[in-house]
Amino acid sequence: MTEPTHEEAHGGALAERLNWLRAAVLGANDGIVSTAGLVVGVAGATDDRSALLTAGLAGLLAGSMSMAAGEYVSVSTQRDSEKAALAVERRELREQPEAELEELTELLQDRGLSWDVAREAAVQLTERDALRAHARVELGIDPDQLTNPWHAAWASFLSFTVGALLPLLAIVLPPTGWRLAVTVLSSLAALVLTGWSSARLGAADPVRASLRNVAGGALAMGVTYAAGTLLGAAGV
Numbered sequence: 001m002t003e004p005t006h007e008e009a010h011g012g013a014l015a016e017r018l019n020w021l022r023a024a025v026l027g028a029n030d031g032i033v034s035t036a037g038l039v040v041g042v043a044g045a046t047d048d049r050s051a052l053l054t055a056g057l058a059g060l061l062a063g064s065m066s067m068a069a070g071e072y073v074s075v076s077t078q079r080d081s082e083k084a085a086l087a088v089e090r091r092e093l094r095e096q097p098e099a100e101l102e103e104l105t106e107l108l109q110d111r112g113l114s115w116d117v118a119r120e121a122a123v124q125l126t127e128r129d130a131l132r133a134h135a136r137v138e139l140g141i142d143p144d145q146l147t148n149p150w151h152a153a154w155a156s157f158l159s160f161t162v163g164a165l166l167p168l169l170a171i172v173l174p175p176t177g178w179r180l181a182v183t184v185l186s187s188l189a190a191l192v193l194t195g196w197s198s199a200r201l202g203a204a205d206p207v208r209a210s211l212r213n214v215a216g217g218a219l220a221m222g223v224t225y226a227a228g229t230l231l232g233a234a235g236v
């Protein structure tokens with residue numbers, strides 16, 4: 001006899017890994033765009049390396065912590081509502097098991113099973129693990145795989161930081177005459193990569209995604225550079 005729960009667990013784990021990977025790529029993308037925009041803007045106003053380093057580092061820290069905090073809050077909220085829904089489900093299963101069996105049967109019927117098969121499946125699922133069956137079929141969640149908000153926060157923090165390091169190093173390491181070109185070109189090249197990978201992970205058209213991504217990054221750097229140049233020229 002086969003073990004359907006095993007295969008489901010593998011499928012779920014793979015989907016979850018892909019989600020994590022995609023979130024990491026998007027976090028790095030954010031780090032590249034916002035930090036590149038920041039340091040290119042400051043470079044429009046000043047040649048001072050320590051000002052560039054300070055701005056870039058502050059941008060990196062502010063961005064990564066804001067991403068981590070945002071992710072922590074949003075995942076915690078989602079987790080709280082999933083836990084609340086599971087608690088309601090657990091109580092219903094305890095207080096009215098017959099109605100819950102009926103409900104599971106109807107939900108399975110809605111998915112295209114005949115009543116007989118749906119009832120048989122509902123009975124077996126209920127015997128195996130009633131809460132998990134209701135969580136999956138009714139709520140669409142896996143009670144063993146609720147996302148940990150700390151993991152999500154760390155992942156955002158790290159991926160943003162990795163992305164932000166590229167423009168930060170690119171603006172402070174090269175000689176003065178080269179730093180803008182190196183930063184703009186390396187950031188745009190990295191945005192091709194992140195746009196391409198996130199599209200591939202989401203099964204979307206990678207060419208169009210990369211072009212959009214590069215256009216967005218170029219726009220951000222163009223706007224901040226113009227603003228920085230104006231401020232620098234005005235002597236602010």
Ligand SMILES: [Zn+2]
Nearest residue numbers: 100103134138
């Ligand atoms: Zn239920």
